[in-house]
Amino acid sequence: QVQLQESGPGLVKPSETLSLTCTVSGxxxxxxxxxxxxxxxxxxxxxxxxxxxxxxxxxxxxxxxRASISVDKSKNQFSLKLSSVTAADTAVYYCASLRFLGWFxxxxxxxxxxxxx
Amino acid sequence: xxxxxxxxxxxxVSVGDRVTITCQATQxxxxxxxxxxxxPGRAPKLLIYDASNLExxxxxxxxxxxxxxxxxxTISSLQPEDLxxxxxxxxxxxxxxxxxxxxxxxxx
Numbered sequence: 304q305v306q307l308q309e310s311g312p313g314l315v316k317p318s319e320t321l322s323l324t325c326t327v328s329g330x331x332x333x334x335x336x337x338x339x340x341x342x343x344x345x346x347x348x349x350x351x352x353x354x355x356x357x358x359x360x361x362x363x364x365x366x367x368x369r370a371s372i373s374v375d376k377s378k379n380q381f382s383l384k385l386s387s388v389t390a391a392d393t394a395v396y397y398c399a400s401l402r403f404l405g406w407f408x409x410x411x412x413x414x415x416x417x418x419x420x
Numbered sequence: 421x422x423x424x425x426x427x428x429x430x431x432x433v434s435v436g437d438r439v440t441i442t443c444q445a446t447q448x449x450x451x452x453x454x455x456x457x458x459x460p461g462r463a464p465k466l467l468i469y470d471a472s473n474l475e476x477x478x479x480x481x482x483x484x485x486x487x488x489x490x491x492x493x494t495i496s497s498l499q500p501e502d503l504x505x506x507x508x509x510x511x512x513x514x515x516x517x518x519x520x521x522x523x524x525x526x527x528x
Contacts, residue, residue, distance in 0.1 A: 347519055347520070347521045348456075364516070402469075405470070406469045406511070411463065
């Protein structure tokens with residue numbers, strides 16, 4: 304059974320870089336595809352980006368190249384970095400497995416990141 | 421970019437009611453439409469993939485249909501544990517993914 308768990312700082316200052324890690328258990332990080340999705344308080348889900356088993360990444364164009372995703376095979380983890388954050392980046396951030404290149408399942412429990420000075 | 425709209429945005433129902441939610445895409449997305457359930461304070465859970473395929477372990481009272489631009493999600497007989505927000509998500513426009521705005525289902 305695949306399980307995911309997000310971790311990282313819950314508070315980030317404006318203009319700094321948000322960094323989150325997703326630890327995967329029950330599956331090899333090498334052979335699956337992975338994604339990040341966020342949800343601002345009371346709002347809808349917003350896809351951030353994916354990293355594929357090839358190492359290729361894709362991102363939501365609305366993030367204007369602020370996002371990056373990488374994999375640490377030795378730790379079976381993948382990570383999200385979002386630069387130059389503002390209050391608009393305050394959200395619950397979820398990591399998820401991208402199955403068959405089409406749907407996200409399962410998801411981590413999510414972690415709230417607040418951008419504030 | 422493909423946009424998704426859902427209707428209604430919210431609905432109040434009774435246990436045992438039939439619930440129908442629609443998701444409309446701004447262009448043809450074939451069958452590439454999925455449905456998720458999100459309970460308050462919890463992560464979304466996949467219910468239906470590729471418009472009409474029930475994810476393993478999901479109760480058969482949930483179903484989906486449609487293709488092209490119009491999709492329907494149905495709960496045949498609402499149970500108390502079904503309360504929450506339901507989202508559609510498309511993946512025809514790869515490599516980008518889009519979620520709908522959600523439909524909140526609560527009790528009358």
